[in-house]
Amino acid sequence: MKNVNIALIGLGTVGSGVYKTIAMQKSNIEHKEGLILNLKKVLALEYTIDIPEALKAKDFEHDIIEDKSIDIVIELIGGVHPAKEFILAALGAGKTVVTANKELMARHWPELNAAAKKNGAGLYFEASVGGGIPIIRTIWDSLQANEITSVMGIINGTTNYILTRMEEEKESFESVLGEAQRLGMAEANPKSDLEGLDAMYKLSILSSMAFHARVPIEYIYCEGITGITQEDIAYGQELGYTLKLLAIGKKSGNTIEARVHPTMIPVTHPLASVRGAFNAVFLHGNIVGDIMLYGRGAGDMQTASAVVSDVIYAAGREKHRYTTFYNEDKVSAELSFENNWESEFFLRIIAQDSPGVLAKIASVFGSHNVSIASVMQKGQSKDSVPLIFITHKAKEISVKRAVDDIKYIPEVLGVANIIRVEN
Numbered sequence: 001m002k003n004v005n006i007a008l009i010g011l012g013t014v015g016s017g018v019y020k021t022i023a024m025q026k027s028n029i030e031h032k033e034g035l036i037l038n039l040k041k042v043l044a045l046e047y048t049i050d051i052p053e054a055l056k057a058k059d060f061e062h063d064i065i066e067d068k069s070i071d072i073v074i075e076l077i078g079g080v081h082p083a084k085e086f087i088l089a090a091l092g093a094g095k096t097v098v099t100a101n102k103e104l105m106a107r108h109w110p111e112l113n114a115a116a117k118k119n120g121a122g123l124y125f126e127a128s129v130g131g132g133i134p135i136i137r138t139i140w141d142s143l144q145a146n147e148i149t150s151v152m153g154i155i156n157g158t159t160n161y162i163l164t165r166m167e168e169e170k171e172s173f174e175s176v177l178g179e180a181q182r183l184g185m186a187e188a189n190p191k192s193d194l195e196g197l198d199a200m201y202k203l204s205i206l207s208s209m210a211f212h213a214r215v216p217i218e219y220i221y222c223e224g225i226t227g228i229t230q231e232d233i234a235y236g237q238e239l240g241y242t243l244k245l246l247a248i249g250k251k252s253g254n255t256i257e258a259r260v261h262p263t264m265i266p267v268t269h270p271l272a273s274v275r276g277a278f279n280a281v282f283l284h285g286n287i288v289g290d291i292m293l294y295g296r297g298a299g300d301m302q303t304a305s306a307v308v309s310d311v312i313y314a315a316g317r318e319k320h321r322y323t324t325f326y327n328e329d330k331v332s333a334e335l336s337f338e339n340n341w342e343s344e345f346f347l348r349i350i351a352q353d354s355p356g357v358l359a360k361i362a363s364v365f366g367s368h369n370v371s372i373a374s375v376m377q378k379g380q381s382k383d384s385v386p387l388i389f390i391t392h393k394a395k396e397i398s399v400k401r402a403v404d405d406i407k408y409i410p411e412v413l414g415v416a417n418i419i420r421v422e423n
């Protein structure tokens with residue numbers, strides 16, 4: 001039986017879940033894994049759950065860093081500072097770190113990884129993407145035989161909850177957001193979720209692992225859901241689509257594209273059935289084909305499941321495992337990032353219902369090499385009607401240029417929304 005001494009930093013939602021999980025599963029883990037998980041210290045600003053006095057750390061340096069018996073430090077305070085300083089200090093002291101901190105990993109991965117390697121310590125982050133969904137180690141430990149060419153994920157529960165409710169209840173974005181905040185499904189300051197930043201941090205980690213190349217956030221296109229209206233969802237539904245905030249990574253040869261944006265997907269797509277606060281990651285490996293992992297992407301116990309699993313994984317290793325990306329330490333000349341990708345588009349254009357207007361719009365699309373797959377006109381009114389266009393695959397820049405020109409057609413009153421479509 002191996003004894004593993006642990007320090008836990010942060011006793012909020014996930015920290016409390018980890019505390020409870022270790023208590024609940026201790027003897028089961030001893031039996032199954034031959035490991036005694038011994039929580040030695042807990043560092044918190046406030047002790048919101050009842051824990052023994054002897055466990056409470058008074059000082060990070062003295063009680064955690066200088067305690068040579070502590071093997072693993074679990075960081076669950078979130079944000080960049082002081083989480084980064086805590087982690088670097090722990091790694092510097094040769095202690096393995098387990099974290100759920102997506103923002104910190106996405107922003108400072110090379111520095112943290114280098115510190116871990118230098119000190120022979122481990123750095124594990126399963127809980128940083130998809131909460132309880134074991135996606136990182138599925139890629140690392142179970143898909144080694146593959147070259148992964150695409151990842152597509154619903155990896156933010158708040159936005160998926162809002163979009164699902166808008167679709168089901170036919171309510172506006174503002175009203176569903178208010179309800180989500182009342183129910184605790186959205187934070188008081190929901191910016192990071194709604195503007196796609198949370199999904200962007202997770203995509204950086206997910207696509208880096210999948211493509212064996214670091215995908216920095218600076219190379220990820222990011223657009224949130226604040227511009228989505230009930231009309232977009234309803235017209236999409238009529239055309240057989242459902243709307244999701246997707247995090248998409250694709251690799252073709254040595255070129256990577258990574259983007260987070262609202263996306264129409266056919267209702268028959270496996271990700272279309274992911275509703276409410278659930279998350280899922282759909283990926284394609286050249287040997288295995290398509291795989292989808294589905295589950296709760298957040299929550300105290302769900303995330304604790306991933307954190308404690310990392311602790312067990314780390315404790316059971318003779319030698320720690322490090323990423324070996326093509327562009328680990330420096331930019332690799334062999335790797336490029338694409339920002340003019342190809343996809344289909346859903347466009348909602350508001351125009352006067354006068355003869356020839358459709359032909360004029362189609363002609364502008366044609367002049368930019370954008371071909372139309374279908375058009376739908378809603379209602380009949382001289383003043384203004386919504387025209388919904390679905391394009392065939394087209395380059396991002398071509399569609400943007402076409403839209404710029406369409407705005408100059410006299411009968412066109414405005415381009416209400418442009419949403420990418422994935423099949």
Ligand SMILES: NC(=O)c1ccc[n+]([C@@H]2O[C@H](COP(=O)([O-])OP(=O)(O)OC[C@H]3O[C@@H](n4cnc5c(N)ncnc54)[C@H](OP(=O)(O)O)[C@@H]3O)[C@@H](O)[C@H]2O)c1
Nearest residue numbers: 010011012013014043044045076077078100101298299303
């Ligand atoms: N919640 C989820 O479902 C979920 C899912 C996946 C990943 N994560 C990640 O897990 C991490 C923790 O998230 P969470 O939801 O548990 O956040 P949380 O509920 O806000 O908990 C963070 C805790 O850390 C405490 N803290 C802040 N600074 C500290 C310091 N210097 N020393 C000690 N404690 C400090 C906070 O205390 P105060 O409240 O007093 O400031 C709070 O209790 C984040 O990186 C998050 O992105 C969360």
